[in-house]
Amino acid sequence: xxxxxxxxxxxxxxxxxxxxIARIGQVCQExxxxxxxxxxxxxxxxxxxxxxxxxxxxxxxxxxxxxxxxLAAPAPTPLLSLGRGQVFGEMGLVDRGAxxxxxxxxxxxxxxxxxxxxxxxxxxxxxxxxxxxVMRNIAKDLSFKLRVRNLAWK
Amino acid sequence: MIYNVSYVVLGxxxxxxxxxxxxxxxxxxxxxxxxxxxxxxxxxELMPPMGDFAYLHVTCRPVQAEQETQG
Numbered sequence: 001x002x003x004x005x006x007x008x009x010x011x012x013x014x015x016x017x018x019x020x021i022a023r024i025g026q027v028c029q030e031x032x033x034x035x036x037x038x039x040x041x042x043x044x045x046x047x048x049x050x051x052x053x054x055x056x057x058x059x060x061x062x063x064x065x066x067x068x069x070x071l072a073a074p075a076p077t078p079l080l081s082l083g084r085g086q087v088f089g090e091m092g093l094v095d096r097g098a099x100x101x102x103x104x105x106x107x108x109x110x111x112x113x114x115x116x117x118x119x120x121x122x123x124x125x126x127x128x129x130x131x132x133x134v135m136r137n138i139a140k141d142l143s144f145k146l147r148v149r150n151l152a153w154k
Numbered sequence: 155m156i157y158n159v160s161y162v163v164l165g166x167x168x169x170x171x172x173x174x175x176x177x178x179x180x181x182x183x184x185x186x187x188x189x190x191x192x193x194x195x196x197x198x199e200l201m202p203p204m205g206d207f208a209y210l211h212v213t214c215r216p217v218q219a220e221q222e223t224q225g
Contacts, residue, residue, distance in 0.1 A: 010174070011174070
């Protein structure tokens with residue numbers, strides 16, 4: 001069971017009360033993965049987002065699927081690593097699109113909390129303040145990641 | 155304050171890293187990014203803080219090569 005104290009340190013839940021965060025905790029499912037395990041696969045359907053509690057994951061682009069560099073690469077191209085407190089898979093939660101990248105576990109005993117999209121959207125319907133606050137925070141998280149990618153092109 | 159930090163490493167193959175942390179990164183600080191020892195050379199605020207959360211972009215340089223040449 002995920003603790004409210006941990007979820008309070010996740011930017012996605014900034015602005016929520018303890019009671020509201022506890023409701024989020026009720027739809028979190030703990031998953032433990034080990035180095036090399038594939039958590040998300042590029043182009044696969046999306047059904048959940050993930051919060052990293054402990055450990056590390058790597059975000060990868062499969063060869064030949066997006067960029068010319070990836071096309072020429074014999075192995076998946078690493079985009080970045082994500083550590084404690086980071087969220088991934090949230091794009092699929094918002095747009096229901098296919099996974100844009102592969103995410104592979106980079107450390108043994110990596111602990112994740114998965115939030116199923118249908119469970120989350122149902123919670124947002126039941127409590128629209130939670131829905132508004134989390135969706136606003138997801139927008140901020142995606143904006144942060146986009147700004148980081150923009151800097152990488154400079 | 156919780157710091158959402160994006161790390162990039164100059165001139166290397168490290169793809170970069172994002173993590174949340176409770177200490178604010180400082181220029182000159184040395185830290186481990188995966189297997190790589192790096193030194194922070196720049197810290198910039200990428201977006202205004204929201205509540206208890208800050209959004210920082212940190213540029214680092216590897217220090218392992220420097221240590222090897224000095225050794």
